[in-house]
Amino acid sequence: MKTPNNAFYYSRCRYQPSPDEVAASCDVTFAMLADPESAMDVACGKHGAASGMGPGKGYVDVSTVDGDTSKLINGHIKATGASFLEAPVSGSKKPAEDGQLIFLAAGDKSLYNTVAPLLDIMGKSRFYLGDVGNGAAMKLVVNMIMGSMMATFSEGLLHSEKVGLDPNVLVEVVSQGAISAPMYSLKGPSMIESLYPTAFPLKHQQK
Structure with missing residues (x-):
């Protein structure tokens, strides 16, 4: 029977039933949530990560959130004595799978230096942007x-077909130009091909 415990067995991860228990068992806790409400709940809600944190953690x-939430x-x-770093990423599903994310970090510089080797495993580059809120602002x-790019590109593909051009050639032309x-x-x-596998839900564009 598949359970939370044995689902992580082969990746040598340990399951904890709540964010505060995760934080209590780790020196550094990473969180990646879909929206500000989820990020706040996991960090600061009942049994949130903050409840399991303290000095030295x-x-x-x-997560991609607005600066105020961060x-x-x-x-x-x-307030618990722990350190905080925001590090939203540029890159969606495929770059994440390939370890090609770009981290836009801000906050505690010492923590940034501590986790830099881990960011380098998950991403291809990282930037330290100073005070908390700057990473969130850069991501937005x-x-x-x-x-804006994708809206214009979509219009271009559609217009090329309407005027009788091959949209595949358009992609090639664009790829070789400025x-x-x-x-x-x-x-x-x-x-x-009208194939739109979800990599970044549109609802997450507005924050």
Whole structure:
């Protein structure tokens, strides 16, 4: 029978039933949640990670949230004597699977230096941006640019088909020009085939 305990067996992970128990058993706790409400609940809610933290421990929040939420979580974590680092990522499902994320970190510099080797395993690059809130702000700006890019690219593909051009050739032309972007080459072929496997839910674009 599959249980939470044996589901992690082969990856040599240990299951804990609540965030505070996870935090109590770890020197550094990483959290990656979908939205501000979930991030706050896991960090600061009943049985939240903050309840299991104290001096000498660290909390790294990799969630994409707004700066105010990140600052609230920072306050709760620091009140326990622990250290806090926000580290939202640029990159979706495929880059995460390939260890090609970009970490946009801000907060406790000592904790950043401590977890840097772990970030290097999960990502291809990392940036330290100073005070808590700056990482969240950078991530939201990146998301804004990404959304604009993909909206324009979608219109371009559709218009090329309407005027009788081959959209595959459009992707190739774009990929070799000044407006080339990895996102276009990655998403273009599946968009042409009307295949849209979820990598980043649209509801998470607005934060």
